[in-house]
Amino acid sequence: xxxxxxxxxxxxxxxxxxxxxxxxxxxxxxxxxxxxxxxxxxxxxxxxxxxxxxxxxxxxxxxxxxxxxxxxxxxxxxxxxxxxxxxxxxxxxxxxxxxxxxxxxxxxxxxxxxxxxxxxxxxxxxxxxxxxxxxxxxxxxxxxxxxxxxxxxxxxxxxxxxxxxxxxxxxxxxxxxxxxxxxxxxxxxxxxxxxxxxxx
Numbered sequence: 026x027x028x029x030x031x032x033x034x035x036x037x038x039x040x041x042x043x044x045x046x047x048x049x050x051x052x053x054x055x056x057x058x059x060x061x062x063x064x065x066x067x068x069x070x071x072x073x074x075x076x077x078x079x080x081x082x083x084x085x086x087x088x089x090x091x092x093x094x095x096x097x098x099x100x101x102x103x104x105x106x107x108x109x110x111x112x113x114x115x116x117x118x119x120x121x122x123x124x125x126x127x128x129x130x131x132x133x134x135x136x137x138x139x140x141x142x143x144x145x146x147x148x149x150x151x152x153x154x155x156x157x158x159x160x161x162x163x164x165x166x167x168x169x170x171x172x173x174x175x176x177x178x179x180x181x182x183x184x185x186x187x188x189x190x191x192x193x194x195x196x197x198x199x200x201x202x203x204x205x206x207x208x209x210x211x212x213x214x215x216x217x218x219x220x221x222x223x224x225x
Contacts, residue, residue, distance in 0.1 A: 027213065028214045029211045030214065031212075032200075032212045032220075034085040034094070035081075036085070041078060043077040043078050045087045046079070046081070046084045047074055047085070047095065048073050050073060050120070051069055051071045052088055056088070056089075058091040058132060060092045061134065061135055061204060062136070064132075068130075070116070070118070071120065072084070072117060073121075074120065074122075080126070082099050082100050082225045083097070089130070092132075093112075093131045093133050094131045096131050097128055097129075101114060101129050101131075103219060107215070107219070108200075109199065109200045110133060110134065110202065111133075111134040112131060112134060114132070115130040133200075135201075139202070139203055139204055140167045140170070141193055143189070143191065143203065144189040144190060145169070148187055149186040150162050150163070150183055151184055152182070152184075153182045153184045164183070170205070200212050200216060
């Protein structure tokens, strides 16, 4: 059985200096990026490095809600050796006090069809209102999810305790996301080991 891990931006101040590490200068462009589609144009993305922030290969940010990461050329090069879901790289300007650095926004495209990878009967779900878990809910399929989401209304979200992948899932993927239930980025053990080996 393949193992997958959740890839997170570090929030340890010892490693990053502050969190988030950058603030966005191009909020309109950042807010146009959607998790389930490619924008169809190259957005202009510019961020300021926060005063206490350390420069790392992956920079934490709070402006873009779409799935993705701000990454250095080193990370972009490393990822070229692995299989990712549909994705795009957009240039990002990072403005520091003494210089400007070029990074990339790794934009991950996660259409609803990716939920076909989920074994709903073996997974577990709950209802979330604000920050509170308000109870468990059973789902049997993507269609069942869409129907129950509509029933719950806009204030209640359906989230996952546990997601089990089924046979249609492409096991050769090293990095992927599952829309709606989770904001996590999942990586293979092979990619995780490479990240550690390269001190990223």
